[in-house]
Amino acid sequence: MKFSVLSLCYLTFLVSVNVNAQEIAILKYNGGGDWYANPTALPNLIRFCNNHIDTRLDEKPATVEVGSSRIFQYPFLHMTGHGNVIFSDTEAANLRDYLFSGGFLHIDDNYGMAPYLKQALKKVFPNTELEEVGSDHPIFNKKYVFPKGLPKIHEHDGLRPQALGIFHDGRLVLLFTVESDLGDGWEDPSVHKDPEEIRIKALQMGANIIAYAFEN
Structure with missing residues (x-):
């Protein structure tokens, strides 16, 4: 029996998930962008999820780096930054196979x-465009309900927050949150001094994203 590269990656993914069930990782990328931004954000979100959504x-x-086979060990990857992002052909193929x-x-x-x-x-x-994820999508109605969709955490350019996604076989595989800055809301309170109400909204939305990723 012959297996495609994608099939082999899928089998690797299944084995890896059994070993690292419910583990998440920060995605390190090239191009000069600060992939390491918001150092307290993900640990705070993790603690919130462990305390509130079991x-x-x-x-x-x-x-983990984009081009590494180690990404298949984690069912959830998080990526952030302010600047440039570059994927090589090999990195792009690896990320596509993973998703x-x-x-x-x-x-974010x-x-x-x-x-x-x-x-x-x-x-x-190359053949799929980002599309807006509507407020009726399950990701906004998992553990916490967001009837208006993605919450606004930081002002940025004053534009409305958008949840943009890539779908594959009906499943949301990539979520790009823009004009919201959830990660800033996840940071320690002393970093941005956001009101507690805003921080809770950011953490609840983050919990929804993680719950969706693990359950779908």
């Missing part, structure tokens, strides 16, 4: 990332 996540998320094999990627624009990221995604999905 996850059992390691409070210290791993860091089509059952993985999930959340990309920390302000200024959007134009570079959209260009980089064309290499990953």
Whole structure:
């Protein structure tokens, strides 16, 4: 029996998920953008999820590179930054195989990332465009209900927040949150001094994203 590269990646993914169930990682990318931004954000979101939606996540998320086979060990990847993003052909293919094999990627624009990221995604999905995810999608109605869709956490350019997605076989595999800055809302209160109400909205939306990724 012959297996395609995608089939082999899928089998690897299934085995890896059994080993690292409910683990998440930060995605490290090239291009000069600050992939390491918001250092307290993901640990705070993890603690919130463990306390409120019954996850059992390691409070210290791993860091994996886009082109590494290690991404298949994690059902959920998080990516953020302010600047440039570049994917090589090999990295783009690896990320595409990961997502089509059952993985999930959340990309949070920390302000200024959007134009570079959209260009980089064309290499990953040459035949698929980002599309807006409506407020009726399950990701906004998982553990917490957001009837208006993505919450606004930071002002940025004063535009409405958008949840943009890539779908494969009916499943949302990539979520790109723009003009919201969830990650800033997840940071320690002393970093941005956001009101507690705003921080809770950001954390609840983050919990919805993680719940969706693990359950779909």
